[in-house]
Amino acid sequence: MNPKNEFTELYQTHIHRPGADKLLEYLTSKNSDFFTAPASTMFHGDYDCGLVTHSVDVYHCLCDYLSRSRCISHYNMKYSDETIAIAALLHDLCKINCYKKYMRNQKNDMGEWEQVSAFKFEDPEPYGHGEKSVFLIGKFLRLTNEEAYAIRYHMGFSGGEDPRNVGKAFDKYPLAFALHVADMEAAHYVDDKVELEIETE
Template sequence: MLTEDEIFANENYILNLLNEVMREGIKDYIQYLENSDFFSAPASTKYHRDYPGGLAEHSLNLLEPLKLSNSRLKKKEQLPEDSLTIIALCHDVCKEGLYVGDYENYRTLQGHPANNKHSVLSIEKIKKHIKLTRIERDIILYHMGLFSCYEYGMEYTPEDLMRAIKRHPLVQIFAAIDMEETHWQR
């Protein structure tokens, strides 16, 4: 559980990090986030960080492990800082507006598109403001590993996931980082 001060501190930290991103449309994206419940929303209803501010906290918790993993790649495979910030802080933006209720009584908003198009919806929301590279799209699309394929009724197949991993190792690495943060750091 986070205090209001911790929620506010996470919001300021995320906004400062996004303000450092040199990408066309970032100011519009920041304004979009500020007008949403992204900073006060939970990350889930019961599985992980199911308290106010959990979504922003979860996103922040992925940035440093992603940077560390990126630094261990071959120089030619390393992504720029802006990409890492966008991937970590924006991968679950689809969850803004998804949950209703209060702490210990959150439920998913019926009919919200994130209920069955989680990663795709995040990409669509980001792309309204920021142009994503193919690698950034791949990493966000498959950030739940094989679950990303089955979530959409096999619109994306395990073979699609394997091709994305071959295009860039951070596809698989980020999925593992997200899984670790989601399931083992409760």
């Protein structure tokens, strides 16, 4: 199943609160490039459809993380399917309409210069990162406090935030930490299909 179809299926299966249909309608409209945009300019998901691919990858990573017995029994991380889907699938809406294609010079394997397609970041609505995603989602559907904090602080300590606020958010809303872990796992190990070699005895 391609990422767009998987995203849509997960979204329609799990997200049902008022406004959900309107938000999906916006994501699929000509006013949004969510399903074709990259997730970054040169890091994870720096290719066409990288953003939706990353969003689906984060969903699966978050589900796996929250299924750990320790998360359930020790940390009481018990969330509805809807909350998990909202946090994971929508955490990076801030990247919609921010990446533009252009041509740049790059040396190939032979050491010769050639023009290659690349992306540059130009945010038409500079409202931050996690907070911008919360803002955009809020135009369509109401988030719970935990969902909003999780999306707001999904970059964790690497997002240029006041570390005291990040720590407080993680302490108060464990979903924020879980989403951060899932986001990092997807970005570093899954989005570009990096195969991890597991040593066996």
